[in-house]
Amino acid sequence: DKSDQICCYVLDPNSSKRSWKLIRDIPPQCSKRKGIAFEVLGKRFYLLGGCGWIQDATDEVYCYDASKTSWDITAAMSTARCYFACEALNKKIYAIGSVGSNSSDPLTWDTYDPCTNSWTSYSDPNIVPDIEESVVMDGKIYIRCGASSTVPPHVYTVVYEQSNGTWQHADKDLESGWRGPCVVLDDTLYVLDETSGTRLMMWRKESRECVALGRLSPLLTRPPCQLAAVGNCIYIIGKGLSTVVFDGGKAGNMGGVMVSSSIPKLVTDDDVISCKTLSL
Helix, strand or coil: CCCCCCCEEECCCCCCCCCCEEECCCCCCCCCCECCEEEEECCEEEEECCECCCCCCECCEEEEECCCCEEEEECCCCCCECCCEEEEECCEEEEECCCCCCCCCCCEEEEEECCCCEEEEEECCCCCCCEEEEEEECCEEEEEEEECCCCCCEEEEEEEECCCCEEEECCHHHHHHCCCCEEEECCEEEEEECCCCCEEEEEECCCCEEEEEEECCCCCCCCCCEEEEECCEEEEECHHHCEEEEECCCCCEECCEECCEEECCCCCCCCCCCCCCCCC
């Protein structure tokens, strides 16, 4: 928000009065941190790592149990991390890379097993600090990286192969089409292109290309946005939690402008860091 404090909100898409509601009592230890990561396992929502202007990267992890509406601290990561990727795969959390205030090792990743409440650390030279986006698709973790030190910035993608536990460079076709926040719906990757307005793009595996589905009304979307998938719908959440809902099965496309529904924004202009989904 305007005071640089982290706030957590929840939206029930099945409610008759769909609106964002504040989750209260966020742990004060992490409410002012930068570079914090977010992930969901089952009915639990996790806040991981982060750092501050005068605070080194931390390994702390906090958990919100949505079924009990309560916060708790859980096992710390093996490595202190700040500005890193975080994804859930096969009932485990993956905390990947790191950049920021004295992060322990940017070329590592940790996995969290909720059954044992413990972390395991691994390393791979193909992991780079400059992580911009991440997503799970086809049982693999994809990370879009950007070397900001080069002009123009060098962007490429790495993929985690769980079968052999290594990271490899992904194909160039995916790199060229993945330019913004993304989400996977029905094993299909959707990307929001915010370079000129807001266009929703879809990755076609057969032809190995990203195609435009249509533009979203500038009256409804307020970039920068994040994406989330619930059921057959894609939720596009922007500043102040302004929310556009695109039904992948029913929404039409008229003259290049996508037909969608919307959810009222907050009275504030909070930036959206991340969006995750869980079922109760």
